[in-house]
Amino acid sequence: MALTPSNMLPLGTKAPDFSLIDTKDNQLKSLNELKGEVGTLVMFICNHCPFVIHVNAELVKLANDFKPKGINCIAISSNDVDNYPQDGPDKMKTHAEENHYPFPYLYDETQDIAKAYDAACTPDFFLFDRDLKLVYAGQLDDSRPGNDIPVTGKDLRAAMKALLNNEAIDPNQKPSMGCNIKWK
Known part of the structure; x- marks a missing residue:
């Protein structure tokens, strides 16, 4: 696993549009139909990355905490998926079920959406406001596999709470760190 930082897409960037298959129900879903009333968190993840596995429970908790808001x-x-078949759509569906994902788990077969977001690693987080303008592109928290820091989601949670409360989000954001996206 190559430790890779996120690219830190400039704040204020408009969320690139997409329509992708949701592996949970095999239905095509668009950003417009999935976006939230207050904000939208786009997360680039995968099944096998130890950094994602390390934070999976917090991602589920985060989604459950903020969706009602x-x-x-x-x-x-x-x-x-040719070189990493464990990340294929059929395995994504199983992974989403096993981890009780309360969010859609979309498959970007062409990798065009990852490129449009300038995603670099898993996990990589992009928080957008109600107008789909980027307000946060940083880490979940300081926890990493093996560093003995508890997973709390504090950095991303603080940004999401600020967005909910219409407060300024600190523009000094630490990049996310994880495995590099496996490019074709």
């Missing part, structure tokens, strides 16, 4: 979460996997 108007911030929807969307997960996208963009990994090359």
Whole structure:
């Protein structure tokens, strides 16, 4: 696993549009139909990355905590499934069920959406406001596999709470860290 930081897409960037298959129900879903009333969190994840596995429970908790408040979460996997078959759509569906994902788990087969978001690693987080303008592109928290820091989601949670309360979000954001996206 290559430790890779996120690319830190500039704040204020408009969320690139997409329509992708949700592996949970095999239905085509668009950003417009999945976005939240207050905000939208787009997360690039995958099944096998130890960094994602390390935070899976917190991602589920985060989504369950904020969806009722108007911030929807969307997960996208963009990994090359020819070389990483454990990240294929059939395994994504099983993974989503086993982890009780309360959010759609979309498959970016062409990797065009990951490129449009300038996603670099898993997990990679992009929080957008109600107008789909980027307000946060940073880490979940300081926890990493093996560093003995508890997973709390504090950095991303603080940004989501600020968005809910119409407060300024600190523009000094630490990049997310994880495995690189497996490009074709």
